Amino acid sequence: MTYLAKPPLHHPTLEKNRVGYTRRDYEGKISTLCAGCGHDSISAAIVQACWELDIEPHRVAKLSGIGCSSKTPDYFLGASHGFNTVHGRMPSVLTGANLANRDLLYLGVSGDGDSASIGLGQFAHAMRRGVRMAYIVENNGVYGLTKGQFSATADQGSRSKKGVVNSDSPVDLVGMALQLGATYVARGFSGNKGQLVPLIKGALQHGGAAFIDVISPCVAFNNHPGSTKSYDYVREHNEAVSRIDFISPGAEITAEAGPGEVVDVRQHDDTLLRLRSLHAGYDPTDRHKAMACMQEYQARGEIATGLLYVDPLATDLHLALNTSALPLNALGEGELCPGIAALDKLNAALR
Amino acid sequence: MKPIEAVNDFVVKFANVNGSGSASANELFAKAILRMGVPVSPRNIFPSNIQGLPTWYEVRVSEAGWLGRRGGIDMMVAMNPQTWDTDVAELEPGGYLFYDSTRPLPPSKFRPDIQVIGMPLTEICNAVYSDPRQRQLFKNIVYVGALSVLLEIEPQVIEKLFGEQYRGKEKLLASNVQALHLGRDFAHEHLKGPLGIRVRRADQVGDRIFIDGNSAAALGCVYGGATVAAWYPITPSSSVAEAFQKYCSRYRIDPATGQNRFAIVQAEDEIASIGMVVGAGWNGARAFTATSGPGVSLMTEFIGLAYFAEIPVTIINVQRGGPSTGMPTRTQQADLLSCAYASHGDTRHVLLFPEDPHECFEHAAAALDLADRLQTPVFVMTDLDIGMNQRLCRPFAWEEGRAYDRGKVMTAQELEAGKDFGRYKDVDGDGIPWRTLPGTHPTRGSYFTRGTTRDPYARYSERGPDYIYNVERLLRKFRTAATLVPQPLLRIASQPTRLGVLYFGSTSPAMAEALGALEEEGVHLDAMRLRAFPFPDSVAQFIAAHDKVFVVEQNRDAQMRSLLVNELEVDPARLVKVLHFDGTPITARFITAAILRQVEAMAPRARPRPAAQELLK
Numbered sequence: 032m033t034y035l036a037k038p039p040l041h042h043p044t045l046e047k048n049r050v051g052y053t054r055r056d057y058e059g060k061i062s063t064l065c066a067g068c069g070h071d072s073i074s075a076a077i078v079q080a081c082w083e084l085d086i087e088p089h090r091v092a093k094l095s096g097i098g099c100s101s102k103t104p105d106y107f108l109g110a111s112h113g114f115n116t117v118h119g120r121m122p123s124v125l126t127g128a129n130l131a132n133r134d135l136l137y138l139g140v141s142g143d144g145d146s147a148s149i150g151l152g153q154f155a156h157a158m159r160r161g162v163r164m165a166y167i168v169e170n171n172g173v174y175g176l177t178k179g180q181f182s183a184t185a186d187q188g189s190r191s192k193k194g195v196v197n198s199d200s201p202v203d204l205v206g207m208a209l210q211l212g213a214t215y216v217a218r219g220f221s222g223n224k225g226q227l228v229p230l231i232k233g234a235l236q237h238g239g240a241a242f243i244d245v246i247s248p249c250v251a252f253n254n255h256p257g258s259t260k261s262y263d264y265v266r267e268h269n270e271a272v273s274r275i276d277f278i279s280p281g282a283e284i285t286a287e288a289g290p291g292e293v294v295d296v297r298q299h300d301d302t303l304l305r306l307r308s309l310h311a312g313y314d315p316t317d318r319h320k321a322m323a324c325m326q327e328y329q330a331r332g333e334i335a336t337g338l339l340y341v342d343p344l345a346t347d348l349h350l351a352l353n354t355s356a357l358p359l360n361a362l363g364e365g366e367l368c369p370g371i372a373a374l375d376k377l378n379a380a381l382r
Numbered sequence: 383m384k385p386i387e388a389v390n391d392f393v394v395k396f397a398n399v400n401g402s403g404s405a406s407a408n409e410l411f412a413k414a415i416l417r418m419g420v421p422v423s424p425r426n427i428f429p430s431n432i433q434g435l436p437t438w439y440e441v442r443v444s445e446a447g448w449l450g451r452r453g454g455i456d457m458m459v460a461m462n463p464q465t466w467d468t469d470v471a472e473l474e475p476g477g478y479l480f481y482d483s484t485r486p487l488p489p490s491k492f493r494p495d496i497q498v499i500g501m502p503l504t505e506i507c508n509a510v511y512s513d514p515r516q517r518q519l520f521k522n523i524v525y526v527g528a529l530s531v532l533l534e535i536e537p538q539v540i541e542k543l544f545g546e547q548y549r550g551k552e553k554l555l556a557s558n559v560q561a562l563h564l565g566r567d568f569a570h571e572h573l574k575g576p577l578g579i580r581v582r583r584a585d586q587v588g589d590r591i592f593i594d595g596n597s598a599a600a601l602g603c604v605y606g607g608a609t610v611a612a613w614y615p616i617t618p619s620s621s622v623a624e625a626f627q628k629y630c631s632r633y634r635i636d637p638a639t640g641q642n643r644f645a646i647v648q649a650e651d652e653i654a655s656i657g658m659v660v661g662a663g664w665n666g667a668r669a670f671t672a673t674s675g676p677g678v679s680l681m682t683e684f685i686g687l688a689y690f691a692e693i694p695v696t697i698i699n700v701q702r703g704g705p706s707t708g709m710p711t712r713t714q715q716a717d718l719l720s721c722a723y724a725s726h727g728d729t730r731h732v733l734l735f736p737e738d739p740h741e742c743f744e745h746a747a748a749a750l751d752l753a754d755r756l757q758t759p760v761f762v763m764t765d766l767d768i769g770m771n772q773r774l775c776r777p778f779a780w781e782e783g784r785a786y787d788r789g790k791v792m793t794a795q796e797l798e799a800g801k802d803f804g805r806y807k808d809v810d811g812d813g814i815p816w817r818t819l820p821g822t823h824p825t826r827g828s829y830f831t832r833g834t835t836r837d838p839y840a841r842y843s844e845r846g847p848d849y850i851y852n853v854e855r856l857l858r859k860f861r862t863a864a865t866l867v868p869q870p871l872l873r874i875a876s877q878p879t880r881l882g883v884l885y886f887g888s889t890s891p892a893m894a895e896a897l898g899a900l901e902e903e904g905v906h907l908d909a910m911r912l913r914a915f916p917f918p919d920s921v922a923q924f925i926a927a928h929d930k931v932f933v934v935e936q937n938r939d940a941q942m943r944s945l946l947v948n949e950l951e952v953d954p955a956r957l958v959k960v961l962h963f964d965g966t967p968i969t970a971r972f973i974t975a976a977i978l979r980q981v982e983a984m985a986p987r988a989r990p991r992p993a994a995q996e997l998l999k
């Protein structure tokens with residue numbers, strides 16, 4: 032139950048990060064989701080990523096739509112302002128919030144029902160606008176909160192818990208994000224924290240629109256044989272195409288190392304993204320190849336996970352709009368009101 | 383039939399074809415009269431179409447200063463063969479018909495009771511200009527030239543206006559002056575002027591300015607400190623956002639860095655535009671959107687969220703004819719109920735009703751203050767009539783050192799000092815809680831915003847008492863709003879009366895004129911102009927002080943009357959409907975006739991009895 036706060040007592044010896052916070056400081060209320068829900072693992076990965084990145088929790092604004100997934104911002108970063116908006120419309124609210132104060136980090140959390148059905152338009156336009164944010168879709172192929180209807184990401188031919196076969200073809204949010212111009216596109220699996228944490232860290236540090244589709248099985252309604260978003264199915268069909276280590280200048284944070292090539296990409300803020308490609312020749316900075324690769328995997332019934340595409344020098348909507356470096360919400364009368372003399376001049380010109 | 387004789391008091395209507403370039407020539411005509419010190423009020427009457435369909439421009443010239451639509455036409459400049467018959471029929475007896483006589487028309491096409499002035503405009507232009515576009519464009523200037531002779535408009539005034547319009551574009555200036563004189567020379571040689579209607583220099587404009595309401599509202603948003611605008615194109619509101627862009631480019635660029643102190647996003651639809659405004663408002667920026675009826679319909683879910691989660695939002699609704707795409711380029715005041723109660727559940731929203739561009743400016747700036755102060759959506763309810771037409775109005779004013787009312791925002795220092803922060807607690811008894819902005823303080827002050835109910839500390843709660851505390855506080859806040867919104871303006875009749883009239887918004891100039899006309903007929907009315915919803919106490923007092931109160935509005939269903947009945951629980955029988963809803967701006971003639979009819983019907987019971995004023999003191 033959300034109104035049960037966690038005990039505020041901290042063990043004095045808990046490890047602190049560079050900004051002086053313990054991992055517990057990044058947690059939120061006790062989750063009300065079903066035990067074993069993939070979404071809780073994603074919350075844990077977000078906690079881990081923010082702690083490791085030395086982000087001050089209150090400098091994050093966490094926004095979501097409506098759904099089980101969209102409830103999760105209450106369960107991490109308790110010291111951040113959160114906003115549970117309306118169904119499918121988190122992207123526009125996040126865009127407005129971002130325009131108001133460019134100095135915060137924006138984390139958008141949504142579900143596949145939220146983003147791929149009712150919110151598909153807002154999802155698409157946020158991607159093409161290049162709003163600086165980490166946009167995470169917790170994708171379980173069903174509507175969890177409304178109890179198990181198919182969502183638009185459910186695979187054609189997959190079977191619902193009640194035995195209904197889905198005849199519609201799925202919306203692939205990763206493919207759309209790539210096509211629409213997102214500059215950081217990844218897919219993760221809630222059951223693979225080792226891969227997910229660096230993906231989230233990369234997204235949070237990215238200079239433009241970052242999107243992560245996280246396959247997140249719904250234990251209540253979509254974890255049965257016949258589902259293509261169940262734990263078992265995803266484990267069997269998952270292939271990681273690249274792995275990232277996130278390196279901020281100074282301390283190196285290493286994720287679980289994997290075999291294969293290493294590509295270092297320097298981002299505009301001088302941080303390094305170290306991409307570990309499992310396939311010789313997979314170049315995560317090539318948008319067209321990423322799209323082709325996705326489709327190949329899809330055709331084979333496999334799910335490619337990892338960082339699929341990144342533009343390390345991406346810029347954001349503020350650059351396009353040439354907005355002032357000082358956040359708009361911090362400007363006062365002096366900067367905003369043209370004053371009486373200007374008004375008198377204008378009056379004179381209107382006669 | 384005797385030709386109409388009137389100096390500085392007549393109506394000229396131009397019938398044109400959309401896309402023929404007549405708009406700027408017609409505006410030039412109106413402005414020239416204005417520059418001669420004679421008040422004018424022009425109205426664009428146009429179809430929902432870009433090119434080819436009929437369009438009209440009606441100019442009321444009134445030395446007495448009446449700016450409402452009068453009704454009736456004294457001179458028709460008939461440049462559109464498609465609408466010829468109805469245009470000719472619209473003329474008052476004794477009126478003047480000015481037309482292009484290049485091609486002869488049968489006598490059946492004219493009326494015996496009007497004055498016909500033919501001028502071979504096409505022929506003249508074809509002889510002078512070889513380029514087809516020039517032939518078409520300059521035809522408009524040529525007729526302005528001829529009219530300037532017929533109506534005695536000073537040519538120097540028009541030339542000066544050209545000079546201002548084409549500053550730095552000498553070639554265009556010269557060719558326009560040439561076209562003007564082409565028309566004037568022809569008129570001097572071949573037409574009989576001046577006419578019975580004409581203009582004479584007067585000194586009746588004073589320091590008033592001439593601007594459209596949408597530009598004024600946009601300027602109000604600039605002065606009021608809006609930094610984020612998100613919008614989606616819809617007639618008649620698009621020019622609000624476009625003007626905001628224009629004024630921001632002029633006034634809001636940091637001189638040191640060249641960076642913008644504003645952000646404007648053309649969203650993918652109205653849902654996204656209001657969503658962005660909600661996000662920006664939540665995060666402490668002043669934000670607005672401009673839209674019209676169909677846009678408000680799409681926004682309602684978000685409006686409910688903003689109401690319940692208590693987020694400042696400003697919506698400029700330039701109303702047009704509904705329902706649906708009803709009459710997208712015509713005017714109405716028909717979104718009152720859909721805005722006052724927008725969204726599901728029990729909601730109530732603040733509405734402001736500007737009467738003219740001056741108030742569009744004032745109310746837009748006030749709306750931004752009110753939204754922050756009340757942490758709620760605020761609508762500026764303008765309409766096409768004032769939004770898209772230029773109107774003579776008081777100059778814009780701004781108080782020296784006026785500070786923005788940012789409302790109850792708790793700072794990091796206050797939090798640090800240990801001030802108790804409960805996001806939805808009614809600390810001050812006015813129903814308005816305190817808020818913190820995201821990122822304010824590392825450990826104190828963060829809270830979770832959502833559309834679901836909560837306790838005073840913003841913790842999710844489905845407990846009945848928490849819900850009731852919350853929604854009753856919202857009502858308390860709404861009552862506070864009634865004391866903060868622009869208050870109604872009262873005008874007491876010259877004689878004691880038991881009759882009153884309530885009106886609002888763009889009805890204002892027609893109403894002012896109608897009150898005079900009614901007085902001449904012996905009907906005295908105390909008048910109150912509503913400027914906002916919720917209704918301040920003075921509105922209930924006004925109704926209580928009169929036996930019958932006419933409610934004049936521009937919609938079919940008497941929406942303002944419904945609001946009054948619903949909110950003030952007045953006896954509906956006391957509120958008499960006066961409704962105008964054909965999409966054209968209401969006229970003084972209409973109001974006068976409608977009220978006279980009703981007064982006659984209700985006599986002798988409602989015959990003036992003394993001293994409503996006593997009760998109003």
Ligand SMILES: Cc1ncc(C[n+]2csc(CCOP(=O)(O)OP(=O)(O)O)c2C)c(N)n1
Nearest residue numbers: 098099100118142143144145173174175176
């Ligand atoms: C306008 C509107 N329509 C419908 C709903 C009901 N609704 C609540 S959550 C939800 C689906 C959530 O699915 P998803 O985004 O996939 O999240 P999950 O619960 O699976 O994590 C729906 C349809 C709503 N809240 N608002």
Ligand code: SF4
Nearest residue numbers: 065068099175249250
């Ligand atoms: S219904 Fe599914 S998505 Fe919702 S909490 Fe339970 S497991 Fe998670």
